[in-house]
Amino acid sequence: MERKRSDIIADELESLILDGSFSDGERLDESQLAERFKVSRTPLREAFQRLALSGLAEQIPRRGVFVRQPGPVELIEMFEVMAALEALCGELAAARITDEALEELRAANLRCQQAVEARDTDAYYRENECFHGILYRQSGNGFLEQESRRLHRRLQPFRRLQLRVRGRLAQSMAEHEAIVDALEAGDAKGAAAALKSHVAVQGEKFHHLIASLRQAAE
Numbered sequence: 001m002e003r004k005r006s007d008i009i010a011d012e013l014e015s016l017i018l019d020g021s022f023s024d025g026e027r028l029d030e031s032q033l034a035e036r037f038k039v040s041r042t043p044l045r046e047a048f049q050r051l052a053l054s055g056l057a058e059q060i061p062r063r064g065v066f067v068r069q070p071g072p073v074e075l076i077e078m079f080e081v082m083a084a085l086e087a088l089c090g091e092l093a094a095a096r097i098t099d100e101a102l103e104e105l106r107a108a109n110l111r112c113q114q115a116v117e118a119r120d121t122d123a124y125y126r127e128n129e130c131f132h133g134i135l136y137r138q139s140g141n142g143f144l145e146q147e148s149r150r151l152h153r154r155l156q157p158f159r160r161l162q163l164r165v166r167g168r169l170a171q172s173m174a175e176h177e178a179i180v181d182a183l184e185a186g187d188a189k190g191a192a193a194a195l196k197s198h199v200a201v202q203g204e205k206f207h208h209l210i211a212s213l214r215q216a217a218e
Contacts, residue, residue, distance in 0.1 A: 006046035009037050014157040017056050028065045053153050083200035085148045089139040090191035096140040097183055104134050105180050116173050121163045
């Protein structure tokens, strides 16, 4: 499926913000960026909205859109909540997931594995989003799915950034396999624990993420 132009622009802007090309508090000039990406302002404004959802930008009425990066404390708090939400999704899905959805998860994992072998972090992340989306839906709880998707969108750039750490793609892939195994066995506690460990940014993963953010800011 062809990706929307606004999503491609949002991905590029995320990378530019995270690698320090745009500094914290800097105004994103709509005219200059429209010229840079050779697009009208409509897809650019849609990209700005996605940046705002992820917390990488702030839209101020009558002033414009400004780069904003959450600090370490805010990040760890968001990831703690994300890990808890996904753990609950896994716990509920263990009893409710359909055979068709399990097949969808296996198919998503196969595409993830292909991305790992190609060392394509962007392709892996797109399939990773599909994998988690299936889990949210299979929780069977519409409100939980909505809240999980909302926070997932906000954390998108930071979850993408983690995948650039050497060895993280293969580790994430192994965690996916453990999640599917637990779901297939109907192991609610195992699925919850596997998902919480997969998403939580603690210990080494937290240090890698903060180090990556610092490097991007330098």
